[in-house]
Amino acid sequence: MSDTTLVRPRAEFVRGVSMRDAGTLIGLVVILTVFGALVPGFFAERNLINILQQSSINACLALGMTLVIISGGIDLSVGPTAALSAVISASMMVAGVPFPLAIAAGFAIGLACGLVNGVLVAYVGLQPFIVTLGTLSTYRALALIYTGGNPVLGLPAGFRAIFNGSLFGLPLAVVIVACVAVVAWVVLKKTPFGEYLLAVGGNEEAAYIAGVPIARTKIAAYMISGLLAALAAQILIGRLGAAEPILGNLWELDAIAAAAIGGASLMGGKGSIVGTILGAIILGAMRNGLTLMNVQSFYQLLATGLIILAAMLIDRVTRGRG
Amino acid sequence: MSPRLQFKGISKLFPAVRALHEVSLSVGAGEIHGLLGENGAGKSTLLRVLSGVYRPTAGSILIDGKPVTLANPVAARAAGVAMIHQELQQVPRLSVAQNMFLGHPLTRGGIFVARREQERRAADALAAIDPSIDPAAPLGTLKVAQRQIVEIARALLDRARIVAMDEPTSSLTPSEFERLAQVITGLARDGVAVVYVSHKLDEVFGICRRATIMRDGVVVDSVDLKDLSEKAVVAMMVGRELAREHHNSHATNKVMLSARGLSSATKVRNVSFNLHRGEVLGIAGLVGSGRTELLRLLAGADRATAGTIAIDGKAARFASPRDAIAAGVGLVPEERKREGIVPLRSITCNMALASMAVFAPRGLIDHARLKHVAVEKMSRVNLRPFLLDRPIRLFSGGNQQKAIIGRWLAAGTRILLFDEPTRGIDVGAKAEIYHLIEELAAEGHAVIVVSSELPEVIRLADRVLVMRDGTIAAELHRDDISEQAIAAHAIPQTQTPAAQQARQ
Known part of the structure; x- marks a missing residue:
């Protein structure tokens, strides 16, 4: 009763940037400052661009993951989706298929993988965690079976040039992911679909009564996640020049971490595109800094874990109870 | 002898709000004491202080004359306080x-849970109040009324000296309430002090001798109920006298919705009726008689297994609420929290949820237009406080309900289905919602109101359908509507001879 009047509405910090996003930004500034003080050359333009480049693949996956998490679901299958998309695109290119067509095929694979997840969740009514745990193994197995476990080598130089190029001094991969982020932001903030995602994740029963197309909304979220996994796969094989069926191992965990650091709630109904991007950069900057400091990878893993826990604790404390 | 429970000058300050200010009241052993007030009057805060959830900022609590510190719920329980939520x-x-x-x-x-021993003692405690409950049965298989009795038995088990009940009957049928009232009276006879919070004045008048009325965190008065009328008590609760409400009819002869032979898989059997433009059609009946299920069929939330629905004479098939909304039908559901609101989203977003496509003609939401419509609709329903960007969960039940009504206004809905429109809503907001429903009818909407509160049905309805066991047992026109007539048709035939008489 009366305690409901206690909580003041959360003020919008600047137009479009919530207090929570401001918190994530402060976290990023703190981490950058610490590494800037400890690592000489951390703030060099080249290194900063490096950080963005290293964060771009995770950011790409995390954007899709954020939409799925907002809808009240989770997508554990993004890594294997990427792998399946990568090996099929790559083998088509090696077989001489023009690469725009091969890329399109890769995207189609991503969408199809998401469609399967979405249908199983929305129409069959299975739990997202279990569905995508199942497809995580299935898609990975398909990629391994298709390639016999061998990497697809020798991608055409023309294809590699696309993803290794740069625009306005930024690697093209970074520019692409930035554009995707802007689109995702617009989708979430300015379209009925975005509102439906928040409603379905926030209270599915109420959304249903209000006429929200529940199944379509969920399926669309998983398909976007699959598509962005496929995009991440193209960026990676473009960079490497080869597609391994085991690529993308544990990608889902980094993507979930970025979304959670950015303020997405695994209960659904809550999440931020700006926050997710900042979350991905936090993880990227931290790994970059620790690598430059020659810290063993064991400790990098430890740091990743602690960052996630710290973000959740700060969330909890600042939000108070309930 | 000192009273069993005494609050002395209890104040509770929250950072932004003074929730309680120098509240003093006492409840004797064996007394059932009503605690009345609108939402936000401080009743729940006071109960939370009593059950150890909140520490008071000032003041003291005395049990049997001795000051106690109830630092947390465990301490409160140890001191003999049982809370029934x-x-x-x-x-x-x-x-x-x-x-x-x-x-x-x-x-x-x-180490090991002594299951048998627990069940034996549970059975002992239940024997005194309701021996029909099996202590080994999963709680989920019990009805709400029985679960309430389990909670009371638990209080007995803890040898509680004070039992506080917060709206215990909000989901009980009249006969279940009778049973609960007996149990509560029995508790009091054994010397337990009962604090009874309810919105339903007739219940409070029925079982409490004294009551304390609160408003804005202070005690207005502690009164003997036998000296007062319900009207006087309401006036004390809201601080003004509510105008006596008269029923106005705006019904026409034009049929807007007609249902023929509607049946559902579970509850509804062969229901036929017409709903007219400008009409408020009441649907009464016991809980479980199929009223909610009927509304869900009309709103497209469940599929009918047989029968047809026609809107404006045209046959309509609803595969989902989307179809019903497109045909101009909207449901204001009973359980607001579960089926009505998206708690984290703003009032504006909750309002716009059913008409998003209208606000985004070219794919992107036109926020200026959305805001314009939100201001218009929310002023119309008198939202308070008027903060359209504030998450809806921070509003009172009454204002959440206004936002849901605004949702259908924004969607241009012509047929509004209300399921228990004022459940858990305080007296002031209730009157506003009644006015709103009447205005909507006057504007040419067609309205169905399902309600368990007979005075509400009588206040609002031009015509009443009484449901029993999934069928329409009776249709009452305005002049025939009375509590007796409705009850007589709602209760299954064999139960009371009196009802049978009334029926003849």
């Missing part, structure tokens, strides 16, 4: 006995 805090999958011993199970050697 509005929304029962139980674990449905565990057995009745396990629930009764939740948090402090009986053990053998401190």
